[in-house]
Amino acid sequence: KRRIMVAPTKTLCPYCGVGCGLEVLPPALPGKPVTRDSLGNPMWQVRGDRNHPSSKGQVCVKGATIAESLEKDRLKVPMIRDSLDQPFREVTWDEALDRIALQIKKVVAAQGPDAICMYGSGQFQTEDYYIAQKLIKGCLGTNNFDANSRLCMSSAVAGYIQSFGSDGPPACYDDLEETDCAFLIGTNTAECHPIVFNRLQKHHKKNRNVKLIVVDPRATSTTKNADLHLAIKPGTDINLLNGIAHLLLRWNKFDSLFIDECTAGFATFAKVLKDYPPELVARDCGIRVDDLEKAARYWGESKKVLSLWSMGINQSSEGTAKVRTIINLHLMTGNLGKPGAGPFSLTGQPNAMGGREAGGLSHILPGYRVVKNPEHRQEVEQVWRLPEGSISPNPGLAAWDMIVGLEQRKVGVFWVAATNPAVSMPDIERTKSALRKSPFTVCQDAYYPTETAEFAHVLLPAAQWGEKTGIMTNSERVVTYCPKFRNLTWDARADWEIFAEVGRRLGYEAAFDFESSAEVYDEFVRLTQNRVCDMAGLSHERLRNQGPIQWPCPEWEMNPQQSGKRLYTDQRFPTADGRAKFSAFHAKGLAEPPDPEFPLVLTTGRLYGHWHTQSRTGRIPKIVKMHPEPFLEIHPRDAQKLEIEEGEWVELRSRRGQAKLPAQITKAISPGTVFMPMHWGALWADDAEVNALTHPAVCPISLEPELKACAVQIIPL
Ligand code: SF4
Secondary structure (H helix, E strand, C coil): CCCCCCCCEEEECCCCCCCCEEEEECCCCCCCCCCECCCCCECCEEEECCCCCCCCCCCCHHHHHHHHHCCCCECCCCEECCCCCCCCEECCHHHHHHHHHHHHHHHHHHHCHHHEEEEECCCCCHHHHHHHHHHHHHHCCCCCEEEHHHHCCHHHHHHHHHHHCCCCCCCCHHHHHCCCEEEEECCCHHHHCHHHHHHHHHHHHHCCCCEEEEECCECCCCCCCCCEEECCCCCCHHHHHHHHHHHHHHCCCCCHHHHHHHEECHHHHHHHHCCCCHHHHHHHHCCCHHHHHHHHHHHHHCCCEEEEECHHHHCCCCHHHHHHHHHHHHHHHCCCCCCCCEEEECCCCCCHHHHHHCCCCCCEECCCEECCCHHHHHHHHHHCCCCCCCCCCCCCCCHHHHHHHHHCCCCCEEEEECCCHHHHCCCHHHHHHHHHHCCCEEEEECECCCCHHHHCCEEEEECCCCCCCEEEECCCCEEEEECCCCCCCCCCECHHHHHHHHHHHCCCCHHHCCCCHHHHHHHHHHCCCCCCCCCCCCCHHHHHHHCCEECCCCCCCCCHHHCCCCCCCCCCCCCCCCCEECCCCCCCCCCCCCCCCCCEEEEEECCCCCCCCCCCHHHCHHHHHHCCCCCEEECHHHHHHCCCCCCCEEEEECCCCEEEEEEEECCCECCCEEEEECCCCCCCCCCCCHHHCCCCCECCCCCCECCCEEEEEEEEC
16 A cells, blocks of 8 residues: 655744744644644644754644644634723724724824833744734834833843843753753753753763752752752842852862953952852752752863753843853853853743844844944844934833833833733733723734733734744754745734734835745845844745754855854954953842742743733643642641641632732742743632742843732731
8 A cells, every 4th residue: 555645844832931942733644533722623734844953853842732722712803892891892903903094093103102102922923923023113113112022021121131241041952962961950941942951861870970050949840850959039039149159269170271262250250259259158048058059060170061941030120140150150150151050041032032133022123133322223224224323222112111101191002913911011900000001902812812902992913833834043043934834714913914904004015015935034034144043044944944043144145054053163253352261240139028028929930831911722621631720839847837738728828909819838948939821720720829929020121020029918718
């Protein structure tokens, strides 16, 4: 018998920044029964792509079940209402887009362009991001575009820019298998970036000399096989990092040649370290002195140290300082620009990296440029063929500032796309009350209902994974072509097409004269030429034919194997003097430390199966079964003090709100700290929103909110 082969479509998992390659096959394969989702719809089949350089065929439960999320609760038609107390009515695309364009014109005329805000997402493909920048920053002349990446990795962006002169994670996933010592801080990698952790864990198991240090107030799947778990008190990361540096200096375990030739500012940093002797640091962090010394010894004795971090570092009122203090350790020990070594931020979203490349935050422009730099603005204006001065020199509103802008009635149009701020923003009751004040909110999403749709005047059905063609970049700078592979029976549109259509209705026909996302991408890569994130050698056609390619990739001829695996291998940095900069930060601690009234620290985090606010995973039975409800982890000592039994419902209160959930008594959490997952919004559980408790204090440099910690009290119910 002749076997009929069906070629799979190669694409990328649309969940997290690990960026695993997937192969997708149609629901019906010759000679096989049709696979169906839980609703009985024919379901696409998904498996890992063995040829994807980042994941080599591996996937986690989210990637494996993604096809289950394609049919259920989809938003299928544009809808409009005049006020939030009215029901939505279905309208045509023309009516919805005309309404948005008219509202933008009215608001710009009455309040100026800075009254327009767009809040986008790391779920965007690069083309979506790019066209949004062109519309908001170029045509409308306001930099009020921010993305949910602000809540996720903007501290890493700021840290890289200040230390190295440019954004861009210098390391790559191959370093996971080449390192002598992996230093994981503020990351539950095993659950939140599982395939990265699998690669690291295999290497660690195979090589007995390789050390794994994990810094986390909780014991997690990541800490299970660690050589050293430092369960520091929340908010003491800088104490610990400076404490390690203090010991390295004392023991003469630093690379003086690298410091002399490649860096600046070491003397000031060394002065700060005097204040971090081991006894004091151990006391402040709540760890033993010999554990601190062990961590410093591992750093000092390893030739190649790789640091990984994510939200535990970034989501902090001193997030940038934390990132820069991690980088200090790498600069001090010369652990940078070589195999197995470097500071490596793990991005949360699948294309947060593409967003950074396309200028998708309110202070940056495409090609790793910044709004404040007049040459950068001019370079972008030239490619966009806009008159000089079209781009505002002022950074726009960052995510939380947009909420404050709504609260103060300074925002006339709030356009939300592919994200769910009514769950993910801090201080959620304040956020919701600000959203209620919005005179005109557009919510562009693949799903309905969502918590944010409750606050919308216009709903636009967006095409999602597999329904549009575009590009995504993962945490290690690997760029993957993600093609459309399924047709819809309804008219959902790609985010970039929606933005372009509104742009044309505002009179910018020439700026949005694109026939395809490939043409959009071609224009975008021109803006990366000769920048750190140079992708001038990439196109849809090349990525489709040759598979994923890592940037920098400035030339067409470049062999994908030779494109930029690591940054700064020549030990020169894109700063004015070519040197990387040490920083000198003292620890400040939590913005809201515990006190007698609110004596516990709540720390928040993610679970293995769920993704963010559950817009997708809340609709996948296997994942819902895996994580059926939110819970509160509490140490037995605290539970005993409060007379709380296992499984008992408790009320968790902060200065801003409360949540009710069952207690899980476990020694995994340190005494004085409690943990709650962040995935449950009002749609999925009553009264269990983690952000009812969190506060909006931000890092003054990155403007990233401290979503990771706040002071709470517990009332047994
Ligand atoms: Fe998708 Fe991330 Fe899981 Fe990979 S690790 S399959 S990218 S969710």
